[in-house]
Amino acid sequence: MSEPLLSVQGLRKHFVQRKGFPRPRTVIVRAVEDVSFTIAPGEAFGLVGESGCGKSTAARALLRLIEPDAGQVTYRGQDVRSTRGSALKALRRKMQIVFQDPYSSLDPRQTIGSALMEPMRVHGIATGRDARDRAAALLEEVGLPPGALDRLPHEFSGGQRQRIGIARALTLEPELIVADEPVSALDVSVQAQVLLLLKQLRERRGLSFLFVSHDLSVVRWFCDRVAVMYLGRIVEEGPSGRVLADPLHPYAKMLREASPVPDPAQRGVLPRIVGEIPSAANPPPGCPFHPRCAQAMPVCSTTAPRWTSATGGGGVACHLHG
Amino acid sequence: MSATAEAPVAPRVPGWRKALGKARSNPTTLVGAVICLVILAAAILAPWIAPHDPAEQDIISRLAPPGGDYPLGTDQFGRDILSRLLWGARISLTVSLGAIAVACVIGGSIGMVSGYIGGRFDLFVMQVMDVLLSFPSLILGLIVVALLGPDLVNLVVAIALTAIAPFARIARAPTLALKERAFVEAGHALGYSHLRIIFRHILPNILPEVMVMASLWMATAVRVEASLSFIGLGVKPPTPTWGGMTRDGFENILDSPWLAVFPGMAILLLVLGLNMVGDGLRDATDPKLRNE
Incomplete structure (x- = not known):
């Protein structure tokens, strides 16, 4: 494997809240506890897990949209966390984000053209006529007519807005796109179109992706490798074919069984989901998954499992495989 | 291989035009706007439409009742009330507009x-x-x-100071909500500076609320200016001010009531007009009422 495009080591983000009066209690929400992965150039890496497992927080922390508390993020050998000022601005050109909610991701009072030209102006890529031509070309690339340039976001549907959001992410010609649940807020019929667009862009522009999603079928179709997150940690990682078809970790198995299978014969088999995801403010000791795990052993509640390499690529953090 | 848009782009109807249509369909707003525009026109055109010089003293026809050569009568120095009212509108509007503009910019920021x-x-x-x-x-x-000390600039400063806090509050509340929206985060991801995000992306979104506040506070500013003039802390005589004229007229309220009544009514009319416009604008821009 060549030098990774992005490397994340031991990323951590805790949110500290002080609640209560007159004696406030400090609550630490361990949104991201320990996350490590690498993304190779041109690779699509999926991050899956339930709501609240910290996958979006991890994505935002590595982009420094929220400041991580610990860990190391390296982009092409450059330390992301220590970058400041104009170097950070230059780094932002290389990594862009596509948001989940297409309704809040665009400034409601800014025309589409202005939203696409502003980043080019700020980074000195293009101005005036040139910028407008580039913006029109980007719109065409994401499947919108050039007439959309002078319109405002509220004139567009959710799917169209998501295309605009993708076009905006492309204005700076990034190498890596962090897609934070890019299709979860869209209708199923529109999801497929937007996913297809992302895949086309990936192939045409040679983009790398960090694809955050809770939809296993989407991740299987889009990603080369996938990591399964649970309570702020990665519990299993590997090639998406292997992890999603033959998961090793009991949690990954549970996720796979909960994912609908397009086979009428399978109807009626209820997924064995036990319990809710515990609060990240009060994670269980040992393996974070042990209270819900069907195969839990005594050791699971006392000792956190070590990371073990798996046959077929990747690895898993589970005492069953340790 | 079709990744084209899933629906034709909807025809555009700008939000402000919707708001304007709403305001227009409300008769109260319309009446208020007409009152304000008439007073504004009177203030601008005062040098041309005033029948007399506001400082010209006609000693022979002191305290003349309304009618004849002096449509609204004269004061104790024989000065034309109508001309003084027209010129006084300039002071009222200059001070209140100036003060609100200053308060809006400083408080809003x-x-x-x-x-x-x-x-x-x-x-x-x-x-x-x-x-x-x-x-x-x-x-x-x-x-x-x-x-x-009482002069025009200090009056503007004084009234602006009282209006800064409400503008700061009205600008802050929607900012708190907007800064959590993804487009602000997108701005950070695109490498925008904080100033650019505040003034290019948050400001246009809070402008309607601030403008409504400005129209309502204009009325307060007019009232405060008139009150300060009334107690002798306004622009110094002989410059005509509505508050000052009301105070002067008070001395002769029993035998020549028009001296105090006409400037008082001018103040009332302007404050009423501004409040009507402000209320109408508020209703038109309130998203909870807009869809009714």
Whole structure:
């Protein structure tokens, strides 16, 4: 494997809240506890897990949209966390984000053209006529007519807005796109179109992706490798074919069984989901998954499992495989 | 291989035009707007439409009742009331417009920056604003004018000072909500500076709320200016001011009531007109009422 495009080591983000009066209690929400992965150039890496497992927080922390508390993020050998000022601005050109909610991701009072030209102006890529031509070309690339340039976001549907959001992410010609649940807020019929667009862009522009999603079928179709997150940690990682078809970790198995299978014969088999995801403010000791795990052993509640390499690529953090 | 748009682009109807249509369909707003425009026109055209020089003293026809050569009568120095009212509208509007413009810019910026930064800084700034807010606007204006001396600029400063806090509050509240929206985060991801995000992306979104506030506070500013003039802390005589004219007229209220009544009615009319416009604008821009 060549030098990774992005490397994340031991990323951590805790949110500290002080609640209560007159004696406030400090609550630490361990949104991201320990996350490590690498993304190779041109690779699509999926991050899956339930709501609240910290996958979006991890994505935002590595982009420094929220400041991580610990860990190391390296982009092409450059330390992301220590970058400041104009170097950070230059780094932002290389990594862009596509948001989940297409309704809040665009400034409601800014025309589409202005939203696409502003980043080019700020980074000195293009101005005036040139910028407008580039913006029109980007719109065409994401499947919108050039007439959309002078319109405002509220004139567009959710799917169209998501295309605009993708076009905006492309204005700076990034190498890596962090897609934070890019299709979860869209209708199923529109999801497929937007996913297809992302895949086309990936192939045409040679983009790398960090694809955050809770939809296993989407991740299987889009990603080369996938990591399964649970309570702020990665519990299993590997090639998406292997992890999603033959998961090793009991949690990954549970996720796979909960994912609908397009086979009428399978109807009626209820997924064995036990319990809710515990609060990240009060994670269980040992393996974070042990209270819900069907195969839990005594050791699971006392000792956190070590990371073990798996046959077929990747690895898993589970005492069953340790 | 079709990745084209899933629906034709909807025809565009700008939000402000919708709001304007709403305001137009409301007769109260319309009447208020007409009142304000008439007074504004009177103030601008005063040098040309005033029948007399506002300072010209006709000693022979002192305290003349309305009618004849003097449509609204004359005061104790024989000056034409109508001409003085027209010229007085200039002072009222200059002071209140100036004060509100200053308060809008300063207060609005404080509110946006404070809300955007958040945390302890926001807490501190808003406490200071609360202290400012706890002074009745007339008292605060009185202190400032008494300290600085009564002239046009000081009057603007005094009234602006009383209006900064409410503008800071009205700008801060929507900023708090907007800064959590993904487009602000997108701005950070695109490498925009904080100033660019505040003034290019948050400001246009809070402008409607601030404008409504401005039209409502204009009425207060007119009232405070008139009150300060009434107690002799306004623009100095012989410059005609509505408040000053009301006070002068008070001395002869029993035998020549028109001296105090006409300027008083001018104040009432302008404040009423501004309030009607402000209420109409508020209803038109309130998203809860817009869809009814």
